[in-house]
Amino acid sequence: MTLDPNAVLAILAMAAATVLTRIGGLVLIRFVAIGPRQRRALEAIPSAVLMAVIAPTALVTGPAETLAALATALAATRLPLLAAVATGVIVVAVARALIGA
Known part of the structure; x- marks a missing residue:
């Protein structure tokens, strides 16, 4: 491997x-x-950046991801950033288990 x-x-x-x-x-x-x-x-700003990064992928990958993006957006209006991210992770895991997606 060479470095350019x-x-x-x-x-x-x-x-x-x-x-x-x-x-x-x-x-x-x-x-x-x-x-x-x-x-x-x-x-x-942190919540807005988080949504700008996540939204394009979340809205085209499936219903569980779209639901998690919505839950994250709602959580980000009231909770700290880490809690909002955790909310999204939990929602996508539960939604995938229930929906089977």
């Missing part, structure tokens, strides 16, 4: 962009006053 220098350079550039973006956000947020509306919006 261009691939290594691309990986390093993407890693640097990721690190700089995260550090930049942490540095810049110190200069921003966050009100209650902004705080709610920031707290909604």
